[in-house]
Amino acid sequence: MIKDTSRRNFLKGAGATALSAGVLPFLKVLPAAAAGKDVIVSVTGRTINSLDLHRTGTNRPSYQVAVNVYDRLVSFGTKTLEDGSLSYDYSVIEPEAAESWEISDDGMALVFKLRPEGKFHDGSPIIAQDVKWSFDRAVSVGGFPTVQMKAGSLESPEQFEVVDDYTFKINLLRQSKLTLPDLAVPVPMIINSKVAMEHATEDDPWAMEYLHKTPAGSGAFKVAAWKPGEQLVYERNEAWTSGPVPEIKRVVIREIPSSSTRRALLERGDVDLSFDMPNKDAKELSEFEDITVTTTPVENAIYCLCPNLSFEPFKDKRVRQAIAWAVPYEEVFQTSAYGRGAPMWGGSSTTPQDIAWPQKFPYATDLEKAKALLEEAGYGDGFEVPLSIDLSQSDWMEPAALLIQENLAKIGITATIEKIPGANWRTASLVEKRLPLHLETFGGWLNYPCYYFFWAYQEGHLFNSSNYRNEEIETLTPETLHMPVDDPDYAVKIKRMIEIAWDEVPRIALWQPAVNVGTRDVDGYEYWFHRQLDARGLKKA
Amino acid sequence: MSGTLRTVIVRLSQAIPVILGVVVVSFVLTRALPGDPAVYFAGMAADENSIAETRTALGLDKPMAQQFLVYAGDVLAGDLGQSLSTGQPVLQDLMTRLPASLELTLTALVLSCLIAIPLGILAATRPGSVADHLCRVLVTAGVSLPTFFTGVVLIYVFYYLLGVAPSPVGRLDFIYIEPDRITGFYLIDAALVGDWETWGAAAKQLILPAITLSLFTLAPLARMTRAAMLSALSSDYIRTARAAGLTESKVLYAYAFRNALLPVVTTLGMVFSFTLGANVLVEKVFAWPGIGSYAVEALVVSDYAAVQGFVLAMALLFVALNLIIDLTYTLIDPRIGFETR
Numbered sequence: 001m002i003k004d005t006s007r008r009n010f011l012k013g014a015g016a017t018a019l020s021a022g023v024l025p026f027l028k029v030l031p032a033a034a035a036g037k038d039v040i041v042s043v044t045g046r047t048i049n050s051l052d053l054h055r056t057g058t059n060r061p062s063y064q065v066a067v068n069v070y071d072r073l074v075s076f077g078t079k080t081l082e083d084g085s086l087s088y089d090y091s092v093i094e095p096e097a098a099e100s101w102e103i104s105d106d107g108m109a110l111v112f113k114l115r116p117e118g119k120f121h122d123g124s125p126i127i128a129q130d131v132k133w134s135f136d137r138a139v140s141v142g143g144f145p146t147v148q149m150k151a152g153s154l155e156s157p158e159q160f161e162v163v164d165d166y167t168f169k170i171n172l173l174r175q176s177k178l179t180l181p182d183l184a185v186p187v188p189m190i191i192n193s194k195v196a197m198e199h200a201t202e203d204d205p206w207a208m209e210y211l212h213k214t215p216a217g218s219g220a221f222k223v224a225a226w227k228p229g230e231q232l233v234y235e236r237n238e239a240w241t242s243g244p245v246p247e248i249k250r251v252v253i254r255e256i257p258s259s260s261t262r263r264a265l266l267e268r269g270d271v272d273l274s275f276d277m278p279n280k281d282a283k284e285l286s287e288f289e290d291i292t293v294t295t296t297p298v299e300n301a302i303y304c305l306c307p308n309l310s311f312e313p314f315k316d317k318r319v320r321q322a323i324a325w326a327v328p329y330e331e332v333f334q335t336s337a338y339g340r341g342a343p344m345w346g347g348s349s350t351t352p353q354d355i356a357w358p359q360k361f362p363y364a365t366d367l368e369k370a371k372a373l374l375e376e377a378g379y380g381d382g383f384e385v386p387l388s389i390d391l392s393q394s395d396w397m398e399p400a401a402l403l404i405q406e407n408l409a410k411i412g413i414t415a416t417i418e419k420i421p422g423a424n425w426r427t428a429s430l431v432e433k434r435l436p437l438h439l440e441t442f443g444g445w446l447n448y449p450c451y452y453f454f455w456a457y458q459e460g461h462l463f464n465s466s467n468y469r470n471e472e473i474e475t476l477t478p479e480t481l482h483m484p485v486d487d488p489d490y491a492v493k494i495k496r497m498i499e500i501a502w503d504e505v506p507r508i509a510l511w512q513p514a515v516n517v518g519t520r521d522v523d524g525y526e527y528w529f530h531r532q533l534d535a536r537g538l539k540k541a
Numbered sequence: 542m543s544g545t546l547r548t549v550i551v552r553l554s555q556a557i558p559v560i561l562g563v564v565v566v567s568f569v570l571t572r573a574l575p576g577d578p579a580v581y582f583a584g585m586a587a588d589e590n591s592i593a594e595t596r597t598a599l600g601l602d603k604p605m606a607q608q609f610l611v612y613a614g615d616v617l618a619g620d621l622g623q624s625l626s627t628g629q630p631v632l633q634d635l636m637t638r639l640p641a642s643l644e645l646t647l648t649a650l651v652l653s654c655l656i657a658i659p660l661g662i663l664a665a666t667r668p669g670s671v672a673d674h675l676c677r678v679l680v681t682a683g684v685s686l687p688t689f690f691t692g693v694v695l696i697y698v699f700y701y702l703l704g705v706a707p708s709p710v711g712r713l714d715f716i717y718i719e720p721d722r723i724t725g726f727y728l729i730d731a732a733l734v735g736d737w738e739t740w741g742a743a744a745k746q747l748i749l750p751a752i753t754l755s756l757f758t759l760a761p762l763a764r765m766t767r768a769a770m771l772s773a774l775s776s777d778y779i780r781t782a783r784a785a786g787l788t789e790s791k792v793l794y795a796y797a798f799r800n801a802l803l804p805v806v807t808t809l810g811m812v813f814s815f816t817l818g819a820n821v822l823v824e825k826v827f828a829w830p831g832i833g834s835y836a837v838e839a840l841v842v843s844d845y846a847a848v849q850g851f852v853l854a855m856a857l858l859f860v861a862l863n864l865i866i867d868l869t870y871t872l873i874d875p876r877i878g879f880e881t882r
Contacts, residue, residue, distance in 0.1 A: 041715055043710075047626070047627060047838075049625075049626055049627050049628035050628040055601070056582060056583075056594075056595050056598045057582040057595075057599075057625040057626075057628060058628070060627075103616045118882070127825070142590075142594035142598070142600075143583055143595050143596070144583065144592060144596055145592065146594075147591050151728065159867060212628060212814050227637075227829045227830075228627045228628060228634075229634075229638070229835070230630055230711055230712075230830050231571050231715070254710055254711075254715060254828075255828065256709075256710060256711075256828040257824075257825045257828060257834065258825045258827075258828065260693055260696075260824045260826070261696065261709050261826060261827070261828060263710070264696060264697070264700060265708055265710065267701070267703070267710075268700070268701060269710070270708040270710075271708075276711075276799055282714050357763070392841065421573070421575055421576060421841070422576075422841050423575065423576025423577075423578070423840075423841060423843040424575040424576040424843065425580055426577075426580045426581055427577045427580045429579075430580075430582050431577075431589075431592065
C-alpha cells in the first residue's frame with residue numbers, strides 16, 4: 001500500500017526509479033522554490049479521496065489521478081487561447097494508448113489499434129484484454145462512471161470486443177458524435193487487468209478495494225506517496241509509452257484548506273502553483289509581477305438563477321422574463337466573481353447568430369421592462385418567494401443572492417434568502433427539484449450545446465432543477481444529441497433550441513464561471529474540461 | 542495501590558453504559574441530519590438509477606434498525622466503517638488524525654500552563670500590580686480574539702512579512718518525509734529513532750499553531766489560577782501558616798498553591814477536551830490534518846461512519862480524561878478518595 005510509505009521504502013523506491021541519490025539530500029534541505037527544475041509543488045484546497053475514479057464516493061479532485069496516472073485510448077488536442085494560455089481542444093482527438101482507429105464501413109463499429117510498444121507501469125504490455133476489462137468495469141460498477149459512459153452510448157460489456165491482442169473493437173448502439181470524445185474523458189481509463197484481477201475477490205470482482213489505494217495504470221506519472229487529507233506525490237514514469245515523458249520528475253499536490261494560507265504560500269514563493277484559486281485572490285494576485293494567473297472560462301458551464309415551473313407565479317413565462325430583466329448582472333458579476341469569467345447577459349438579438357454555447361442571453365438590467373412584464377402577467381403587486389442558496393457555495397451564491405434580492409424588491413417581489421446545508425443541496429435542488437427560486441451551476445464535460453440541453457432543459461433530467469418542459473425541446477434535444485455537428489440540420493435545430501431557452505428562460509444565465517490557476521515560473525499549465533490539474537505538460541520556466 | 546486499581550476498574554465499568562448511549566445517540570443523530578449521502582456521493586451527473594445503486598452500495602437502503610445492528614456488530618468487532626469523504630477506514634483516519642490533534646493540543650496546553658499558572662499566581666499575590674494588569678490584558682485578549690484571527694495574523698507577521706516561521710503547510714514541510722509511525726506523534730517518533738532533523742522540522746511547524754491555540758486556552762487557566770489563589774490566600778489556614786512563621790514560599794507553594802490546584806486541574810481538563818474538538822479553525826488555517834476539521838468535513842457531507850467514529854473516539858477519550866483527572870485529584874488532595882464511595 002502506498003499511503004504508509006516509510007522513509008526506508010520511500011528512499012529505496014526513489015533510488016530504484018526516479019530520484020538519483022545525488023538529488024535527495026538537496027531535496028531535503030532546500031525550499032520548494034529552490035528545489036531545482038524538476039520538482040513542482042502545487043497547493044489545492046480539496047482532498048483527493050481515492051486513486052480509483054470508478055469507485056463509489058470518489059470525489060472530483062480525485063479525477064486528476066485518472067488523468068495523470070492512467071491512459072485512455074484517445075485524448076484531446078491542445079490549443080492556445082486568445083490570452084496566450086493553453087487549453088485542451090475538443091475538436092481534435094489524438095491518439096493516446098491507441099495508435100490509430102477507424103470506423104467500420106457500416107459506421108456501426110470503432111476499431112482501435114493499440115500501440116505495440118505500449119507498457120503499463122509494471123512493464124507488462126497494454127493489450128486489448130486490458131481495455132475490455134476496464135471498459136466492462138466502467139459500465140458495470142454503476143454510479144457516475146456508468147452514467148458518463150452512457151453519455152457516449154457505451155452501455156454494456158457486449159459492445160466491447162477483443163479482436164486480437166492489439167486490436168480492440170467497440171460495437172456501437174447508434175452513430176453518435178459523442179462516442180469518440182467520451183473515450184477521452186477521464187472515465188474510460190485503461191487499467192492493468194492482470195494486476196487488478198490478482199486482487200479481485202468474489203465479493204469484489206472489479207478489485208475496487210485494491211485499485212482504490214494502488215493504481216495500476218500506464219500513465220505519465222506514478223503515485224509515489226498518498227496521504228489523504230495531506231498530500232499526493234506524483235513521480236514521472238520514465239518509460240511512458242503513450243506520449244512524451246514529462247519534463248518534471250515530481251509533482252507534490254499538497255492540501256491546504258485555507259485559501260489565505262494558499263495565497264501566502266504562493267506569494268512567498270514556497271509553492272509553484274495554486275490550483276483553483278478563489279476569484280478574489282486571482283484578481284488581486286494578477287497584479288503581481290512574478291505570479292501568472294491563468295483564468296479560463298469553464299466550457300459549457302453557466303451559473304444560473306432558476307425559477308421553478310412547479311410553482312405558481314413562475315408558470316407564466318412573463319414572470320420569468322421579468323426576473324431576467326431585474327437581475328443586476330454587472331454588479332453580481334463584479335461582486336460574486338470579481339469579474340473573472342465571461343458575462344452572459346446583454347445579447348443584442350433574441351435569435352442566436354451561431355451555435356456557440358454558452359452565449360450572451362438577450363437580457364440586461366431594465367427594471368421598467370421587468371415591472372411592465374409583471375403587470376402584464378397580473379403580478380403588479382408582486383409576490384413572496386424564497387430564494388435558495390447552497391451554504392457550501394456561499395462564497396459566490398450569497399453575494400449574488402443578496403444583490404438579486406435587492407433588485408427583486410424594486411419590482412415588488414419579496415425574496416427571502418434560504419440557506420441550505422451542502423449535504424442537502426443536491427437532494428433539494430436537483431433530485432427533488434423542490435426549490436421555487438434558486439441558483440444552479442451545471443457544466444457539461446462534453447462540449448456540445450445539445451449535451452447541455454440534454455442535462456439541463458429536458459424534463460426530468462438531473463440538472464433541470466426548474467422542472468421545465470417544452471415540447472419542441474423534448475423533440476429537438478434527442479434529435480441533435482447524436483447528430484454530427486457538420487450536419488446542415490444541426491445548426492438550424494440548435495439555434496431554435498437556444499431561441500426557445502432565451503424566450504422562456506427557465507434558467508436565467510448570470511455568467512460563465514472560470515477556473516483560476518496561479519503559477520510562479522511554471523509553464524505548460526493547460527485547462528481541461530474536467531477542471532483538474534493535468535501535470536503532464538508542466539515545466540519550470 | 543490496589544484501591545486505585547479497583548477505582549480504575551469500577552470507573553471503567555461505569556463508563557460502559559455511557560459508551561453504549563453514545564453509540565446509539567450518534568447513530569440516530571447522524572441519520573436525523575438533513576442530507577442524503579447517496580445523492581451526494583453518487584457524483585456529478587448521477588441519475589436516479591445511479592443514486593439507487595449508490596444507496597445500495599452504501600447499505601442505506603436497509604431499514605434503520607438493521608443498519609444499526611450492522612453498525613453495532615462492526616463496532617464490537619473494532620470496525621468503525623469506511624469514511625466516504627476520505628475513502629479510508631474510519632479507524633485508520635482517527636489513528637492518523639487523533640495524534641496530530643493531540644500533539645498540537647498538548648503542546649499548546651503545556652505552553653499555556655507555563656505562562657498562565659505563574660502569571661495567575663503572580664497576579665493573585667500582587668493584586669493591582671503590573672503583573673495583575675498584564676494578566677487581565679492577556680485574559681481579555683485571549684478570550685476576545687478568535688483563534689482563526691490570531692492564526693492568520695501570526696502567519697502574516699512571522700511567515701509572510703518576517704519570513705522566520707516555516708510555511709504553514711501542516712505537520713511537516715514537503716521536503717521532509719514523515720518519521721516511521723510508532724505513536725503517530727511526530728515529535729516522539731522522530732525522537733525515538735533519533736532523527737533530530739525531522740524532529741526540528743516538526744517542532745518548527747508546531748510553533749505557530751501552538752501559540753495560536755495557547756493564547757486561546759491561556760485565558761481560562763490564568764483566570765482560574767488567579768481566582769483560586771486569591772481565595773486560598775485569604776483562607777484561615779494560610780493565616781495560621783503565616784502566624785506560625787512559615788516562609789513565604791512555603792506558604793505560597795506548599796499550602797496555597799496545592800489547594801488552589803484542584804480547580805485549575807478541573808479547568809485544564811475542560812479546556813483540553815474543548816480544544817481538542819473545537820480547534821477546527823486553527824487546523825484549517827495551518828492545514829493541520831487534525832480531528833476537528835475531519836469531523837466538520839464529515840458532517841458537511843453527511844458522512845455517517847466518520848461522524849459516528851469521531852463521536853465515539855471523543856467519548857472514549859473523555860472517559861479516559863475524566864479518569865485521569867479524578868486520579869490526579871487524589872494525588873493533589875489525599876483526602877479525596879473514590880474507593881470509599
